[in-house]
Amino acid sequence: GAPRPAPAADAAGSVLARLQRDGAGAALEELERLREQGGDLQLLQAALLTDQGETAEAEAACAALLARGDLDPETHYLLALCREHRGDAAGAIEHDRTAARLDPAFAMPHFHLGLLARRAGDVAAARRELGQAAALLRRDAPLRIAMFGGGFEREALLALVRVQLQACGSPT
16 A cells, blocks of 8 residues: 655654755655655755755745644744845844744754844843753754754754853853
């Protein structure tokens, strides 16, 4: 018979393993293969497209997720990255804040808000958001870090947070 659709977590793991082993192009191929089997992997596709800098396509995938009523914090986080890429810092901040409100334990919106605040010269906000990101990164799910950490593992993200905090004059 026809292969059963892979559960979302198994499918995401398969695609992420391919990403780490063979790169984003191969991961997108794996994603397409799984989608043909009936998997709903639109969020993972949006994450991969964002990682590849295909922000218009990623934004369209995120808009489709939101249009069907999904209130995933990850969708809003990806939209924040896309908006930043377009030069829309206010839109990026709005989506990051929505992501953080929908899931207060999601580290990446806080990391991104910290980077945006630092670039804007708001050192106090940068310290607050980066400190929150550091605390949350220690507990965030490995799969979510793999999907939304921009290709970085937990320890590398924590090191990036420490560097950013030092740049803000915070002891780490």
